[in-house]
Amino acid sequence: MNDKYMYSLIAVFLLALLAYLGVEAAGMDVIFGVVLPYVAVLLFIGGFVWRVMGWASSAVPFRIPTTCGQQKSFDWIEPARVDNPSTTWGVVVRMFLEIVTFRSLFRNTRMKVKSDGRITYSLELFLWLGALAFHYAFLTTLVRHFRFFLEPVPICLQWLENLDSFMQFGLPVVYMSGVVLLAAVVYLLLRRLLIVQVRYISLASDFFPLFLIGGIAFTGILMRYLSKVDIVGIKSLTMGLVTFHPVVPEGISGLFYVHLFFVTVLLAYFPFSKLMHLGGVFLSPTRNLPTDTRARRHINPWNYPVHVHTYEEYEDEFREKMIDVGLPVDKMPEPEPEEEAASAAAEAETPEAGEKE
């Protein structure tokens, strides 16, 4: 038993129980249906802005892009324009591919020690595949849910629904994104639980979002396919929220409030958790900077005036002594430069003779 995932799981169960009993037993459907969602949206927006502005006001003194290919050099050497971008366009393409296809996750490798003692590093693509499935299923599910918040429902949402349900089985017709979302969450969870090294570095803050999103997907699937809910009543509630005319219709199942409360908690928890990688991925300094470390001069923004003693000043101070001991100098003193230099050179070669003179 590991308290990190047990506490997260228990927390999610308690949240579900809280919403269910709060609505079904205590009749607090206005709290769970109207007040908490508004609070959560405000917390989400405020927290999101606060976190991103915190990052924005941090100085980035050094160029630290990771160079994953040939840097721009001589004209006859082909540079890696995306993996080692030297232009803004290269950076834009690199960031786009990073955000849309998670390329740095694709490079995930796993180290193994073979039976003969050799170490191998092999490509480990299942995390990348699981993450792709999870994020795209989540995005599709999220966008699909806009049908509850928009009236009339835009035609592009209907296209998405048709695409998502094009297998046309079940009634209500099964949306693939919901199934893929739950399966991907289960995979990501099992990965954390079953791979010992990953379990060792997993924290409660890694398990909690997985359980919470799993709970959201599970209650959603439950409402759509098994324990049917009053969909028109629910849309009137959600439409009331987005039009600032909140209404709480009678007879909405407690299961819906559990689903809604999970989403409310997710929104409120979002800015203060690792889920902020939604905003953070755009600010990855190893990806969003061009590799022009040598082509352009970058000055540390927090440089304070440092008292420097340049070589010229150094030589001015010690020229006489340098000449005396025969060190080369850049600038000769004005009077009789050739003679002094010649005698200095002679002295350096035959110090004993100089002494005798």
Add this chain to the structure above:
Amino acid sequence: MNDKGKIITGLVIFFIIFTFPFWYNRGKAASVPEPVLSPTAKKAGECVRSKDYMKAEHMQLLDDWRDTVVRDGQRMVTNKHGKEFEMSLSNTCMNCHDNKAEFCDRCHNYASVRPYCWDCHIDNPKEIK
């Protein structure tokens, strides 16, 4: 380096996308659709099951009916009041609810549901017994 301008632009774009439902509906409370019962349905008085059940589960009922008719070849069903019905969307349901636009489509459009049942089962010639 100072990219605050770019970051704030990104935040504003995110804010606009996130609050899309708020300004798309422009604060107008859309009216909740009220399905209208046709005179035929009113005259019939009761449906195959209770109103609350039908409101939430009618698609499930139709799915079960389809399986029973197609797989078991059984066409008739008796409800708990002992009344017998033919399991048919276009012959039973839509005989009473003959106003699809005011009864079925209102909620379906509101919830963005487009059942493909009606791709075939509509306005088809009534079966002759």
